[in-house]
Amino acid sequence: MKSERQIAEAIAAALRELGLELSDDVIKVEKPARPEHGDFASSVALGLSKRVGRNPRDLASQIASTAAISEIPHLASVELAGPGFINFRLENGYLHEALLEVIEDGEDKFARSTLGADEKIQLEFVSANPTGPLHVGNAWYASFGDSLGRVLSRCGYDVSTEYYVNDTGGQIRTLGESLLARRSGDAPPEGGYRGEYVVELAKRYDGPEDITIAGRFAAKENLENIRQSLEKLDIHFDEWYSQASIEESGAVAETIAILEGQGSTYEKDGALWLDATRFGDTRDRVLKKSNGDFTYLAGDIAYHRNKFLVRGFQRVIDIFGADHHGQVASLKAAVAALGIDPDRLEILLGQMVSLVEGDRKVKFSKRAGDVVAMDWLVDQVGAPVVRLLSLSSSIDRASSIDVEEARKTSMDNPVYYIQYAHARIASIERVRQERGIVLVDVDQVPVDLLQHPRELELIRTLVRLPEVVEAAAKERAPQKVVTWLREFASDFHGFYHDCPVLAESTPPDLVQARLLLVSGAQIGVRVALGLIGVAAPEQM
RNA sequence: GCCCCUGUAGCUCAGCGGAUAGAGCAGUUGCCUUCUAAGCAAUUGGUCGUAGGUUCGAUUCCUACCGGGGGCGCCA
Secondary structure, eight states: OHHHHHHHHHHHHHHHHTTOOOOGGGOOEEOOSSGGGOSEEEOHHHHHHHHHTSOHHHHHHHHHTSHHHHTSTTEEEEEEETTTEEEEEEOTHHHHHHHHHHHHHHHHHTTOOOTTTTOEEEEEOOOOOSSSSOBHHHHTTHHHHHHHHHHHHHTTOEEEEEEEEOOSSHHHHHHHHHHHHHHTTOOOOTTSOOOHHHHHHHHHOOSOSOHHHHHHHHHHHHHHHHHHHHHHTTOOOSEEEEHHHHHHTTHHHHHHHHHHHTTOEEEETTEEEEOGGGGTOSSOEEEEOTTSOBOHHHHHHHHHHIIIIISOOSEEEEEEEGGGHHHHHHHHHHHHHTTOOGGGEEEEEEOOOEEEETTEEEOOBTTTTBOOBHHHHHHHHOHHHHHHHHTSSOTTSOOEEEHHHHHOOSTTOHHHHHHHHHHHHHHHHHHHHHTTOOOOOGGGSOGGGOOSHHHHHHHHHHTTHHHHHHHHHHTTOTHHHHHHHHHHHHHHHHHHHHSOSSOTTSOHHHHHHHHHHHHHHHHHHHHHHHHHTOOOOSOO
């Protein structure tokens, strides 16, 4: 926020005043965890002491007594603490000012930034093969990808989300075989798809006895199904990109020819290999099998060439399941071989999740037909719970989800805790209208009446949202928004409990001030809920 | 064997270079004549896997080891 920046600037000026011209990266201003350490604190003196050969406390003391520091807006006091921290305490006016900025920004501008500078960034996720219904295992990070996209957009990136449709190759043939077998009343072949959905599809298939055609039919149906499952989670892709279309357009052959032409390939055992080790991979990779077919990798290379060179994305983020870890090095090597800086390709790996229901451990395996469909989970616990749950922990952690736990719709569930905060805000607004309380102009509201610890704490949390969103974007960690929402809800409920807005005992001026705070809070919570794709209910 | 992720309260997880490590659930206990108690408050519970190292400062960074998950196909 503004004050933090002002303090950092003041410290920079203080250092210049003391003749210590140093780069800004040593100036750290943070918010201490403990109130006795002030509103803001800096450890510059600690970091600098060695470089300038002075002891940290003396240095801190010198910095603290400069004119630059004394000119910090709203400054109440400066204290030295610990090994050399400088703690700044500000008058509460800095919070009131910050609240007014939130109101001025409104839902559209608050916590929006230009960090991304309109960089064209493509985000590919889910991309589950259309061989069956969307299941929990490969859709768990769908909410992560979608929320990351929303966060990046809010930070000024030009984001395009995409689902890569694997509608060709062996799995689709197997799917076609399974479908035809079911139609003739037989069991699916060894290694085929045994799920009940294949039987249903077979009933509706009246096409020829052709594996490819049957497979394509089934894939198309499955994909439509998957699309609907994702819609239930409020996940919509800008683009559904077909692998078959890439192959049919000749782009794969073209891409491989380019690699061949520049001498990045060689032939061995009747196959065409990419000299991937030259570009950082652990081993070389086959591009064209000895039977003449292209490998999956070949298609993927063409696809990524398309992303970078045909469609011109400056940055590409792929979200894969950890079981696709093996593809990372080869894809990056191939991209490098095509002359694209491999750092422009970011591959995020979502670790495997396991689903637990009481003592029963559920395994995901599509072919065995023993899968937990995303639809089932959404029906069981509701879309908001699924979205919040999958964003509650980092994608680097192999988490386990207890369906029984998630099913509890009582006060236990964090989603309701958060949504309830919004419902209470909406309720205050309803009652205000019922009672005909008229809102005065913003510049007439005596914001400085907001002095209750609950009020101040709520403002403190509220005005932190912009930096949380930026951090979520930079670190590709949309779950940070969830953490913020929990804190926000906690602060709001505390405020609600201790600071009645519309009670008869509340003086009219304070009513206005609190109503302003409530509308600021509403802006914050709506923005944050929007970023994680969870509805903001008017009542519960 | 090599590569990636991970080990924090009884459980599920935050925190990831700052000063006395947090939340939810579970346990114990208070608070509804008020804008919704799907709430608030208090309280119990931790060798931050182990051992070294870097640093003024390490749960956070580095190394090794131990435990857990995933990967190392002319499958996708």
